[in-house]
Amino acid sequence: MNQISFAGDWYGTLKAGEAELRLVFHLKQKPDGSYEGTTDSPDQGVMGIPITEVVVQERQITLRVASVQGEFIGTLAKDGKTLKGEWKQSGMRFPLELKKDTPPPAPKRPQEPRPPFPYRTEEVVIVNPKAKVRLAGTLTLPRGTPPFPAVVFLTGSGAQNRNEELFGHKPFLVLADYLTRRGFATLRMDDRGIGGSTGDMSQATTLDWVEDALAAVVYLKTRREIDPRRIGLLGHSEGALVAAIAAAQSREVAFIVMLAGTGVPGDQILFRQAELIARKSGVSDNAIERNRLLQMRVFEILRREPDNEKATKQIAEALVTNLARGTLPEAQRQALEAQARNYTRPWFRTFIELNPAEYLRRVKCPVLALWGANDLQVDPDQNMPAVEKALKAGGNKQITLRKLPGLNHLFQKSETGLPTEYAKIEETFNPDALKIIGDWLQSVTKPATPSRPPSRPPKKRGR
Template sequence: MILAVTAGAPPASAADSSDVTFTNGGVTLHGTVVAPPGGTKLPGLVMVHGSGAHSREDYRDQAEVFAREGIATLIYDKRTEGYSQFSRSYSTLADDALAAVEALRKRPEVDPSRVGVWGLSEGGWVAPLAASRSADVAFVVTLGANGVEPSRQQAWAIENQLRRLGMDGSMVRMASSTMMRQLVGSGVFPEAHYDPVPVLKSLRRPVLGLWGAKDVLTPPGEAVRIFRESVAHPTLRVFPDAQHQLRRTTDGYDKLPGYAPGYLELVGTWVHALPAGPSADAAPAQDRPSTAVAPLAWYEPPWLQLAVLLFLLVAFAFYPLFRRGPAAASARWLSATGLLAVAGFLAFDVLIQVTMGRNLGPVLAGRPLPWLALQLLSLGAVTATIGTAVAWWRHRTPRLAVSLAGGVVFVPWAVYWGLLNI
């Protein structure tokens, strides 16, 4: 990120920087301490990353502002070992942050009794966890932190994005609920059920929680209420025209130049004063509440979904490959529409997860064109299933029986994934 020229942005000479290394669990992490020149007995701040791959440079602009505010800040490259989209441990990330705290406390310009942690987004789960494990952490600052489980937050964010793009109905429910429940149930959504509330309730040090009122990734109203009810010594502030990272915004999605006015200076003032008494802004309004991701029912396990998928592909491909027996136009139609619907849904599912609904083309009646095409193919497959049932009743051949079995199984499968729903 590049810090825009705004009030509070320091000149390039306002901070000194020096590189450091520290180790956790056999992994060596590299960072930089950014501090005001010639400072002594400075408060220290370790910046903990949001989700995804991040280097120290992603946070240097803010660290330089904090240096102007008289804070020595450690920024570091996020670990890549043991961290990916499908594998991560908040416990390990918290220990990384604690190793960074220990490295900063040893700096000659830093007051070791006044070192805290700052966490953005995913760091809003990690930073409080780190603080709960060590008395060496003097305070906690969070940006866009969640009071709910990661899976619940992600489902809320996905629905926001799809509705913003004009989508509604069964496709939105599929992507934000059914698909999310399958990802969680199959174990490919790491830390899906991490509950931040017990950690927040355990903290006995000052906590500064900051949110943008137009946050579309974290449910900000719920987060403010949960922090207010859970944290013993909270200072909670909401910035009206800011997004998830406290960048200026018009709608929560665009990023205007600069951060929310007063954010960076507030952190500096608060870190130096560390007020003990509670203080909280009103919780911002949310268009709708987040919803917990329900566990899978007995008929929904991922292995069964995979088995059904494979069966449908085989059953629909069987008719054109196995040519013995009488032909039926309805069975040929079922084979074509069924294969296209199933294979197309698989491609669409991947596309949704990769693009979050972007670049899917025009939206008609709340449906992007690819989804509308899949629904039309599914209706065609249901119609062809009825015709194939009539043909099988007349001829009773294995060729037609396999196709019919595929059509019968396809109907509840398509209902489950929203292909036959409004």
């Protein structure tokens, strides 16, 4: 009888509603016969998440991933190459089949650039001395005569790698390639604790990422290939807010591009986001109002209770009360407690209170702000007027704001704008939006035209 072995790379696709996510589990057998491993979520750009516990009972295996409150339980088929089971996370269950050493086909991403590139790329490290973190990044340098204008890319909320990779899309890679071909140097970085970067993402806030952005500007000023007077920031979603705060704090920022940027406090963003996504998904008015009341309760607890342990307990009770009419299973209760703990993280406490207008009023450099008309995460009708009002209140006359028809939060051409569409759309970043960004950047980074000497009057001819 052959000994059962679970060692190897196991691939599967998790189907949660309309969304599909590829998952990979890498398992190694230790000398004592037990297993250890990591898991990847390629479509979210997250790799190497530790599997915290592996339990084997004959042909059944349980894989627990504590950092995402997830668990896979599967049974090995007779072929020894298939695990049939389910993935449990946050109280929900999804069927999941894993195939050994057989990765599913990668989604089509026709815009993703492939080498060789007509420009130079360089792996770099940016140091934020105040926070004692090192940020790994990629610097691209165009062909031509330096010094070049430069753009620093700033990712949105959550743990992101330098390409802002999610659902198989790499929007920052597409943007960097496009802009470098148009003559711009670009710098994109892994977030703290992601990829090659150090630091603890769980303890960082929006204001910490502002420090990282300004550290990148300082770094670029040391490069002889870069024009120190033409270094700007391009941020997506929360990254747009980071760009605005950085520009308000430092005159070293020559320009900013805000993609799906916020103009109202974070709590208002989350209220509107939840409502728009729910309505577009066909959720009833009663359920939408119930969720809004729950959000209000969570925000009220956070503002009233500074102690994280006490706040976590109160929020967990509110979540349980909202969900349950009877007794909840212990696993689901634990998942809600983990969700409550996320609300008390420094980032969330900061985000719901930050008012972008306070910083936008102090931004004096040129600003390009774009939104997709189908954006359900950062509503353009809520945020575009607020951004414009704040910039004008500060006297900034160098502003360009546009709402682009048919584009979603990721600036893809979309039908509904729902996040469940993101992975299904082959387009990574709409070409028209790319051109708008490139044209605007060229218009604001043109080197000053050398002044001509005063014209001399024609010499009088002698008679």
